[in-house]
Amino acid sequence: MPDDDIVAELSAALFSLLGRKDQRRQAEQYLRGLLTTRGRKSIRNIAAHLGRPGLEQSLHHFVASSTWDWQPLRAALAGYLEHTIAPQAWVIQPMHIPKAGKYSVGVDEQFAPHLGQIVRGQQVIGAWLASSSVSAPVNWRMVLPESWVNDPERRARAEVPERTPPESAEESAVSVALQMARLWDIPRRPAVLDLRRCDVGAASRRLASGGVPFLARISPSAPLSVADPALPGHRAGPLPARRILDLLKGMRVPAAWHDPAEPHLPRASWAAKVPVALPGPVGGAPRRLFLLGEWADPGRPPSALWLTSLPRVPAASLVRTAKLADRVERDCDDIGERAGLRDFAGRSFRGWHRHMTLSSVAHTAIALHAAEYGPRRAGRLIGA
Numbered sequence: 386m387p388d389d390d391i392v393a394e395l396s397a398a399l400f401s402l403l404g405r406k407d408q409r410r411q412a413e414q415y416l417r418g419l420l421t422t423r424g425r426k427s428i429r430n431i432a433a434h435l436g437r438p439g440l441e442q443s444l445h446h447f448v449a450s451s452t453w454d455w456q457p458l459r460a461a462l463a464g465y466l467e468h469t470i471a472p473q474a475w476v477i478q479p480m481h482i483p484k485a486g487k488y489s490v491g492v493d494e495q496f497a498p499h500l501g502q503i504v505r506g507q508q509v510i511g512a513w514l515a516s517s518s519v520s521a522p523v524n525w526r527m528v529l530p531e532s533w534v535n536d537p538e539r540r541a542r543a544e545v546p547e548r549t550p551p552e553s554a555e556e557s558a559v560s561v562a563l564q565m566a567r568l569w570d571i572p573r574r575p576a577v578l579d580l581r582r583c584d585v586g587a588a589s590r591r592l593a594s595g596g597v598p599f600l601a602r603i604s605p606s607a608p609l610s611v612a613d614p615a616l617p618g619h620r621a622g623p624l625p626a627r628r629i630l631d632l633l634k635g636m637r638v639p640a641a642w643h644d645p646a647e648p649h650l651p652r653a654s655w656a657a658k659v660p661v662a663l664p665g666p667v668g669g670a671p672r673r674l675f676l677l678g679e680w681a682d683p684g685r686p687p688s689a690l691w692l693t694s695l696p697r698v699p700a701a702s703l704v705r706t707a708k709l710a711d712r713v714e715r716d717c718d719d720i721g722e723r724a725g726l727r728d729f730a731g732r733s734f735r736g737w738h739r740h741m742t743l744s745s746v747a748h749t750a751i752a753l754h755a756a757e758y759g760p761r762r763a764g765r766l767i768g769a
Contacts, residue, residue: 391754391758392750395465396413399465400412402461403458404453408447408451411444411447412743414440416747418431418434418435420747425725426725427728427730428448428731432444445731448736448739448740449733449735449739455738455739455741455742459742462742462746463571464570466521466523467514470514470518470521470756472515472520473515473574473575473706473709474514474575474576474577474600474706474709475512475513475514475565476512476520476577476710476712476713477510477511477512477558477561477562477576477578477579478714478717479497479498479508479510479511480717480721480726481504481508482509483504483506483727485506486732487539488539488732490733491509491528491533491737493530493533497554507737508528508554509741510528510554510557510561511524511561512561512562512565515577515709515712515713516709516712517643517705517712518648518712518756519712519716519752519756519758520709520712520716520752521753522721523745524561524565525561525738526557526561526564528552528553529550529551533545534549534550535551542732543732543734545734546734555578555582555583558579558580559588562592562595562597563591563595563597566597573596575693575706576601577601577709577710578601578602579602580601580692581604582604585607585663585692588601589674589694593694598694599692600677600691600692600695600703600706602689602690602691603626603691604626605625605626605627605687607690609661610623610661611624612661612662616633617633618632626676626678626690627690630659630676630678630690631686636657636659637655637657637683638655638657638701639653639701640654640679640700640705641653642654642705642708643708645711645716654680654688655679655680656677656678656700656701656704657678658675658676658677658693659676659678661675663692674694675693676691677700677704677707678690691703716752720755721748724744724745724747724748725740726741728744729741
């Protein structure tokens with residue numbers, strides 16, 4: 386259980402946005418239930434753990450049927466984390482929630498890109514604010530396949546909004562970052578995301594239109610053009626990204642970073658940053674971006690490739706930013722389970738979003754406690 390002061394401070398900062406006193410009380414009950422209930426964090430288990438008559442029905446109504454809007458709480462949570470942990474990036478990360486049944490929102494057999502296989506359950510995208518020492522989710526989007534979007538009966542049962550479109554996981558990742566940029570009053574951090582299985586050009590144009598800087602993992606075969614006339618390959622036209630890095634190995638520099646699993650053990654790799662252009666529409670000017678390559682072993686092909694819109698950030702710093710995805714993956718595994726991120730037992734679209742919002746607050750409390758971000762330190766940062 387996190388320090389009670391952290392829980393009280395988060396409750397005061399976030400739940401004050403709820404319009405009614407009973408909603409504020411139920412939100413704090415649900416949060417404390419998420420933090421203290423053992424095993425699955427379902428409403429039934431939370432109510433049984435807290436042991437108050439009528440609480441299960443009350444909490445079920447609060448999460449599944451009430452009218453409170455989760456978006457203001459998510460924006461406030463992001464603002465709180467901005468002042469508390471000084472995040473370096475928005476890490477956009479997919480998550481699979483195993484689930485059976487036909488009518489639980491979004492459940493179907495789907496290809497999970499991050500797992501590389503077809504699985505049954507819900508595919509969701511989380512946006513995390515991440516620093517080198519701590520990360521927490523602040524926004525969520527469910528990937529709804531066409532089998533759901535085109536089925537009026539299932540949509541009606543789960544109360545899915547009418548205008549919700551079918552999206553791939555990669556399209557949802559871009560959408561969740563754009564939503565934060567357009568609607569929330571927080572600094573725009575680089576969005577770290579994986580675009581290896583989608584149209585990189587279309588995704589980068591969407592991010593650029595929303596003013597979201599990005600660092601996107603791409604496929605080695607992604608076609609790019611060298612944008613600097615002084616560099617080898619400039620006149621060759623579009624080339625596979627890996628081929629460009631092969632031509633420009635001489636630009637590599639050392640990159641030092643830390644693995645979140647062993648933060649006291651320095652790691653090192655090699656990195657190169659090359660100005661490139663995406664193939665554009667006929668008659669249109671190609672957009673200049675930068676290709677980042679990382680080599681774990683300088684004698685082998687690059688271990689990872691990214692496309693970025695950040696012109697002034699050195700290659701080594703970009704590698705450290707990319708490694709924040711490892712921070713998020715570790716925190717999701719270590720803390721997310723304790724916070725109940727995969728434990729919503731209801732069926733509705735709105736209920737899932739409210740549960741995920743409150744679970745994100747629980748995750749934040751646990752993460753801040755583990756990283757020793759107490760209220761006094763948070764208060765100093767907020768007032769700075």
